[in-house]
Amino acid sequence: MRSHNSRSCGALAAAVVPLAFALTFASLSAAVAAQSTRAQTPSAPDAEAIPAAPSPVLLSREALAGAIGVREMGLRSEEAYQILEELTTEVGQRFAGTAGDRAGVAWAVKKMQALGFSNVRTQEVIVPRWIRGEASFEVLAPYPMNMVTLALGGSIGTPDEGLEAPIVMVQDIAALQALPEGTLRGKIVFFNGRMERTRDGSGYGKAVRSRSEGPSIAGSLGAIGVVIRSVGTSTNRIAHTGTLSYNVSAPRIPAVAISNPDADVLERQVAQTRPNGKAAGQPVTVRLRVTSRDLPQVRSANVIGDIPGTDLANEIVLIGAHLDSWDVGHGVQDDGAGVAIALAAVRAAASVNPKPRRTLRVVLFANEEFGLSGAGRYPISEGDEAVAQHAFAMEADLGDGPVWKLSARVPEPYWAAIDQVHKVVKSLEVELGDNTAAGGADLGPLRRAGVPVIAPQLDASTYFDIHHTVNDTLDQIDPAHLRQSTAVFGVAAYAAAMVDGPVPRLEGERARCAVSRLNNHSHNHSQ
């Protein structure tokens, strides 16, 4: 899972946005909006639509009964947990371009086939191949100490002997930019800001800027390296990885994260060098060593499978998750849980009567973590016409849940159906959100193409204790959370497949900076 928070977008990044999509869907949008109004008033004469507030689109009584069946099926289902257990036992980490990534793709194809999906297929995606190598971070003075460290994803390496320099401690980018000119020349920047624990994950979005943008900003101010306090809420002595975004116009400098307890120690050492400290006036000097490096790009794949619909089988309800993971954990909460929820939810949705009208499609995206490669590739490989057939899209990429809020970004008339879905799942302690949801990083290109989004929001209160660390393992999963999330995603997917259409396109979301590393090497995104 990546952050969706605001960030500065380079002009280069904006230039590669597929504008063709936006144009295509803007025109489509007007047409289907008119159709939609018709669809809501089937007995009305086939006349010109009168400009008026569109009628709400509601689920039929049969569809609501089916949705309740999906909920009950999801709540009883052990399938999501079984999928996760199997993924952990047979595959483990699935970092882009590794053997684990390839094993994950092979596993997913077999698994979808075994679960009865139709038209199970892989869609080739070219992914970057970054080698983590080793990273060490050592305080040399005033008090020598080794610290637990991981390179940030995409970091360059250091010379074999490492970089030795005094550190400059700041809380965040604003504080860094406020320093007098020349302060950072030849120094290593220590970003010490702490991530705030929040239910909606917003604390991550705020804290992650030091990681994503910090290295290039520090580099442009003369720094030779960056060390950050892990962007995570865990107090375990483990470091948190994730991608940095080198800006093409700034010098590239190596960057690592140290664990939160180590950052505490470093902060206390810095305090000792302040005027009244025991080591007053001394610099805190460190040695940073990183052997990270890039290899040529390699092949990976999106894995796609369908449960065909009935009368609207040519329209798609997409439920996405990403198959790749970071390399340090087992990729269970991020995003094995999403894979499991998506597969089990669709299975639950397909198990009731009346059968889903639209085709339910699970897309397991390649390389979300290190460049959103699969998300970028999907609409290109599918083609504009196929994308136009996507009625709704959903994504699960924030751990095992539970779902605590149901939000969406749907054409106004469809909010009534979202409200109906909420009533079906309200007893599972789900609040009703609003109609401005983003839905997830892998849905970016589809959102920009105007595809409506339904967004069951997963509770992220403890997610960032685990996320992007070695601790992303099966024992951190709560099977009850997984069942609840399966139920809610299942109900939402089922409702999306049942509601009348054609579903209008939305105005395409303004392009964010989600440009694949394949398109440029600026890493201009947060993940």
Added chain:
Amino acid sequence: MRSHNSRSCGALAAAVVPLAFALTFASLSAAVAAQSTRAQTPSAPDAEAIPAAPSPVLLSREALAGAIGVREMGLRSEEAYQILEELTTEVGQRFAGTAGDRAGVAWAVKKMQALGFSNVRTQEVIVPRWIRGEASFEVLAPYPMNMVTLALGGSIGTPDEGLEAPIVMVQDIAALQALPEGTLRGKIVFFNGRMERTRDGSGYGKAVRSRSEGPSIAGSLGAIGVVIRSVGTSTNRIAHTGTLSYNVSAPRIPAVAISNPDADVLERQVAQTRPNGKAAGQPVTVRLRVTSRDLPQVRSANVIGDIPGTDLANEIVLIGAHLDSWDVGHGVQDDGAGVAIALAAVRAAASVNPKPRRTLRVVLFANEEFGLSGAGRYPISEGDEAVAQHAFAMEADLGDGPVWKLSARVPEPYWAAIDQVHKVVKSLEVELGDNTAAGGADLGPLRRAGVPVIAPQLDASTYFDIHHTVNDTLDQIDPAHLRQSTAVFGVAAYAAAMVDGPVPRLEGERARCAVSRLNNHSHNHSQ
């Protein structure tokens, strides 16, 4: 902290026990026992002691009032936490023979001086020097995966290319020994037994045998390597280190621990190779690589400081902790907490009136973790006469507490005073234990010399989540626990310094296998 549980002792180990002490103290014991009886009946004529049940030894009213003052002082004291914070900030890990070990000794001398201890001194201790190097453990089949690994303390290394072999999974040593002859030839043994969480730490003693004795037993049965499930209660994906005990008569084979979540995965992979599994009939094949090695022994030191007593200043109440730690964490719970509790408790005890009659001595032992070197050296360097002056000994080596039980191993008449101490600390939720306590690993040589022991037992319920792992950091400390432990240790130390004497010797405890690595290289101990 090491285990005191039963283990098989080799003849070699038993042979080097300092029997001289046992003899010396057996004779001393009779003499002081007679004196003690006199001391309890100061008005009695100076006649031959009549063989009768000795009168209980009680604390005076003034001493009890002082003890209450110590309790209140300890409960308010932030000193233990400040000591720990300083130790973590300025020193960190203190593994035997490392730069951290030397920094720890220098820090402790300065700290004791700053705290007002008298006669602060170092006592040279020769310690082994083992290099951890790197360890990797990789499953090759049926499902390739890397696992989080640490070498066990003292392990030999492997060839550069590692060892590649099928594994044989067993729960414990008994199961290993029950296997048909030849089963293990050329195999790597996987000890999969789980440690049980207990308040008194007894779960550790049971589980640790696979680590301490397992490698030599497996080696003698033809195995070429050992991997164990981490001996700890943490579900974090971090491995737990600790010392193995090579038996001189068995082939030495390398041994590592994998994290508990990784052991879960390995167990599930093994299950898949069982008759009904997906990989039925296939072996689980792994590659183990370790670069651990021994260097020549180096110098370390016990650090000793006194708070002189008043009328019984020539008698000693020893409060011990160990200054060394494992290399992977910051050495905070094990045993920085003990260091902090010992220093702060003695300070609290010395702060009240009437002043402690006996001298309160803090001994910070060198290299407990990797051979009990300092504990073995202390009585030898001090000499028999000085050891005979030790009225009581105490030790803190099970984390920050709180103390949940007060036990002891004192001459019967002194149990009455222990009962009085208990009444002073009962309100701090301390139970009364019994008179058969061991007191701690570093007290072994003193126990064998007949020195009575007072044992405030620290609550170990969560200690083994942290112990011997990277997670042994300051943020895992509960300052309230530390205050309570300081109060209880302070009261006990104060009472031990105030109670009438001379305190008789006990019959020396039978020697256990705590033979230093310096004396033989069999590592014949659990730690």
